[in-house]
Amino acid sequence: MxxxxxxxxxxxxxxxxxxxxxxxxxxxxxxxxxxxxxxxxxxxxxxxxxxxxxxxxxxxxxxxxxxxxxxxxxxxxxxxxxxxxxxxxxxxxxxxxxxxxxxxxxxxxxxxxxxxxxxxxxxxxxxxxxxxxxxxxxxxxxxxxxxxxxxxxxxxxxxxxxxxxxxxxxxxxxxxxxxxxxxxxxxxxxxxxxxxxxxxxxxxxxxxxxxxxxxxxxxxxxxxxxxxxxxxxxxxxxxxxxxxxxxxxxxxxxxxxxxxxxxxxxxxxxxxxxxxxxxxxxxxxxxxxxxxxxxxxxxxxxxxxxxxxxxxxxxxxxxxxxxxxxxxxxxxxxxxxxxxxxxxxxxxxxxxxxxxxxxxxxxxxxxxTQRPPAITDEQFARLPGHYRDQASGEVVEVKAKPGKLYLMGEGVPLEIRPVAGDDFVIDGRIYGRGADYPHLDLSFPREDELVWKGATWTRVETMSDAEPPRNIEPHLGEYGPDFNITYLFYSQSGLKCLIEYFFTHSCEPLEDGRYRMHGRLYEDELLELDAVDENGRRGIRVGPMFLAQRGRSRASAA
Known part of the structure; x- marks a missing residue:
């Protein structure tokens, strides 16, 4: 050898x-x-x-x-x-x-x-x-x-x-x-x-x-x-x-x-x-x-x-x-x-x-490379919540899980770690050191403020979405097989599709119950509501894939 x-x-x-x-x-x-x-x-x-x-x-x-x-x-x-x-x-x-x-x-x-x-x-x-x-x-x-x-x-x-x-x-x-x-x-x-x-x-x-x-x-x-x-x-x-x-x-x-x-x-x-x-x-x-x-x-x-x-x-x-x-x-x-x-x-x-x-x-x-410092109890208590970019109107969430903080942005859960003080970096199972991703750094410079992607995001009260439109509401819920469930849910005044465990896609309405998906995995794919397969099952189509409807439970954004 x-x-x-x-x-x-x-x-x-x-x-x-x-x-x-x-x-x-x-x-x-x-x-x-x-x-x-x-x-x-x-x-x-x-x-x-x-x-x-x-x-x-x-x-x-x-x-x-x-x-x-x-x-x-x-x-x-x-x-x-x-x-x-x-x-x-x-x-x-x-x-x-x-x-x-x-x-x-x-x-x-x-x-x-x-x-x-x-x-x-x-x-x-x-x-x-x-x-x-x-x-x-x-x-x-x-x-x-x-x-x-x-x-x-x-x-x-x-x-x-x-x-x-x-x-x-x-x-x-x-x-x-x-x-x-x-x-x-x-x-x-x-x-x-x-x-x-x-x-x-x-x-x-x-x-x-x-x-x-x-x-x-x-x-x-x-x-x-x-x-x-x-x-x-x-x-x-x-x-x-x-x-x-x-x-x-x-x-x-x-x-x-x-x-x-x-x-x-x-x-x-x-x-x-x-x-x-x-x-x-x-x-x-x-x-x-x-x-x-x-x-x-x-x-x-x-x-x-x-x-x-x-x-x-x-x-x-x-x-x-x-x-x-x-x-x-x-x-x-x-x-x-x-x-x-x-x-x-x-x-x-x-x-x-x-x-x-x-x-x-x-x-x-x-x-x-230097190992990141631990998140403090005070940061766990203070940082979670919803933040809005006033320019674009986009809302993201900082979410706490046992021992970890996540930024729910870009349609995927991004784990964040302290660098020093209230300066953080994305470093988790999806993105981290060496990633060709331009928005790894973020900070919380003042109370109720998040700086990320070159913008300042301001904390807002817990988001309570408006009721989904009548033409969408019957289609919200779970689709596909047990081993890989796809979710349709309504959030931030729009239809979302959560597919392959944690990839959330925004759905741009087209016509006749059809939407164009925007996200990491299925960018530009067509989503069709109320699809029917050759066996008479009702569900959705993502591109040509048919996913049968499972139930009416709603999913929250991941």
């Missing part, structure tokens, strides 16, 4: 251990790798968690799966079996999504849906398909999922090169692999990527005997943590792979070697990797600079002047990060067992790379 000093490993594990205990994460596992092999790997568990972590312990890698899908597709392109610039209908006859932007294109890339656009999320596809989506535990065949997408309506102009993340689009790429090869997606990927790289503990779907090998993971809300559900997701090409630290280290090593396995077998060509790692289109703001741009199923960015490539993953209870510095020949893999702890995984990944760079005299020594 290539050498990494005990001091360097101890420093990295100390940083990981702080996050595990401070953010109450069940465990974080890691691997550091270079072109020659594994530098170090380990598993750090919370003090009250005890799971037998072994070489075959698996993690759900979520959307890192997309990079495998791109590698598989580009193998076919190298053999001349697919043209990534051609209209996808060449390989999937009948696949003709409705393009409402046809004839009024705004960009240079043409109005067709190509494999390159699908892999770069610039094709304009909806985020989730009608079936086989993130909130669907039925796992329909990939062919059925893609057939339903064939007549869907594009939500963005495919000529513009603007990125809008789409699991549905990657499902289409996987279906092209199936039709061109005559094999299932999983069979092709296993034979042509996993087996050649000796990734023997990795799987394309959840195997029946996974229980003893799958690291336990938690979901969370402000009300508490709970075990993550384990089931096979539909749309396998977008996020279904389970793997281990050792197997993923072999995958990362192959990428760092220009696509060559250690035995010299070419998994993918250096030219294909260069194409996949070339940024394409425009990525929305709000991503860590380590992966701020996007190529084909790989994020592209910068770490201390080094070009970085990789991908993150978020799937029921697991947050993962693969980050490579190809020119430096090093990489890191992080697997956290807490839902949506991705920003923590990302900054730990950058920390790990900086430690290796410093060890090799290729970067500055990593400085340990």
């Amino acid at each position: 290539p050498e990494l000093s005990a001091a360097a490993i101890a420093l990295f594990e100390d940083l990981i251990r702080h996050e595990v205990e401070d953010k109450a994460i069940p465990s974080i596992s890691y691997a550091l790798v270079d072109r020659d092999g594994l530098l170090a790997e380990g598993h750090i568990q919370r003090h009250d968690r005890h799971f037998d972590m072994r070489a075959d312990t698996c993690f759900r890698i979520g959307s890192i799966t997309k990079s495998f899908t791109a590698v598989a597709l580009m193998q076919l392109a190298e053999r001349g079996l697919v043209d990534i610039e051609a209209d996808v209908s060449r390989y999937l006859p009948g696949f003709h999504p409705v393009n409402p932007f046809a004839g009024a294109e705004t960009g240079p890339y043409g109005g067709h849906v190509s494999l390159r656009k699908l892999m770069s999320h610039t094709a304009g596809m909806v985020r989730e398909p009608k079936s086989g989506h993130y909130l669907d535990a039925t796992r329909p065949p990939l062919a059925d999922t893609v057939a339903e997408l064939a007549g869907s309506t594009l939500k963005q102009d495919p000529s513009s090169g603007v990125m809008h993340y789409s699991n549905a689009g990657i499902a289409v790429v996987g279906r092209v692999i199936e039709t061109v090869t005559g094999q299932s997606y999983c069979d092709y990927l296993t034979a042509n990527v996993l087996k050649p790289l000796r990734m023997g503990h990795s799987h394309c779907e959840v195997p029946p005997d996974i229980g003893a090998r799958l690291a336990p993971a938690d979901m969370w809300t402000l009300e508490g943590d709970m075990p993550a559900p384990v089931f096979n997701l539909g749309g396998s090409p977008a996020g279904s792979i389970l793997s281990t630290t050792g197997d993923m280290a072999r995958y990362a090593q192959c990428l760092l070697r220009g696509g060559f396995a250690p035995d010299g077998r070419a998994i993918i060509s250096p030219a294909s990797l260069r194409d996949m790692w070339a940024p394409f289109g425009k990525r929305p703001a709000g991503h860590d600079k380590a992966l701020a741009d996007y190529g084909m199923c790989f994020g592209v960015g910068d770490v201390d002047g080094w070009t970085s490539v990789g991908h993150g993953g978020a799937i029921y209870g697991y947050a993962s990060q693969m980050l490579l510095l190809p020119a430096a020949g090093i990489g890191v893999l992080i697997f956290a067992t807490l839902d949506f702890a991705n920003q923590i995984a990302s900054r730990l990944g950058v920390d790990g790379l900086r430690i290796v760079l410093a060890e090799r005299n290729m970067g500055a020594r990593l400085e340990r």
Whole structure:
């Protein structure tokens, strides 16, 4: 094994251990790798968690799966079996999504849906398909999922090169692999990527005997943590792979070697990797600079002047990060067992790379950051409440939970910590140190005042919303499956949709019970009230996803 000093490993594990205990994460596992092999790997568990972590312990890698899908597709392109610039209908006859932007294109890339656009999320596809989506535990065949997408309506102009993340689009790429090869997606990927790289503990779907090998993971809300559900997701090409630290280290090593396995077998060509790692289109703001741009199923960015490539993953209870510095020949893999702890995984990944760079005299020594002081009893008593920005009229809430304070802003719960006096910083499970988020700092300079986002917010009395309009009131309540309930509620004189545990979206009214959603996950998706599915069930649609109505209990904003 290539050498990494005990001091360097101890420093990295100390940083990981702080996050595990401070953010109450069940465990974080890691691997550091270079072109020659594994530098170090380990598993750090919370003090009250005890799971037998072994070489075959698996993690759900979520959307890192997309990079495998791109590698598989580009193998076919190298053999001349697919043209990534051609209209996808060449390989999937009948696949003709409705393009409402046809004839009024705004960009240079043409109005067709190509494999390159699908892999770069610039094709304009909806985020989730009608079936086989993130909130669907039925796992329909990939062919059925893609057939339903064939007549869907594009939500963005495919000529513009603007990125809008789409699991549905990657499902289409996987279906092209199936039709061109005559094999299932999983069979092709296993034979042509996993087996050649000796990734023997990795799987394309959840195997029946996974229980003893799958690291336990938690979901969370402000009300508490709970075990993550384990089931096979539909749309396998977008996020279904389970793997281990050792197997993923072999995958990362192959990428760092220009696509060559250690035995010299070419998994993918250096030219294909260069194409996949070339940024394409425009990525929305709000991503860590380590992966701020996007190529084909790989994020592209910068770490201390080094070009970085990789991908993150978020799937029921697991947050993962693969980050490579190809020119430096090093990489890191992080697997956290807490839902949506991705920003923590990302900054730990950058920390790990900086430690290796410093060890090799290729970067500055990593400085340990100061731990924040504790919140005082007086602050717990004084700061909670509602605050209004007089200019915009927006209202946010500072909410107290046992031992913690949260700012309920941007549609998600943001944990806040003191820096000094009444100056605070956002540092929690969602955002914290190193986040590419421009509003980490806030303060309470005077009684009943909050300064945040460049504005002064003044305390207001506890908000009591007006009664919802009659056309909205019957639709408030719970929707979707037990393992992932969606809530519609009325707040601040508008309809809100709380989806995927803690992502609150504002709903802009359009017409006929339809709304445009604005928020972190489902930006610009259409919400339809009083929808009816093919079985006569009533509910809502988010994009093409149908969510059946559960009950009439109202939710409060998270």
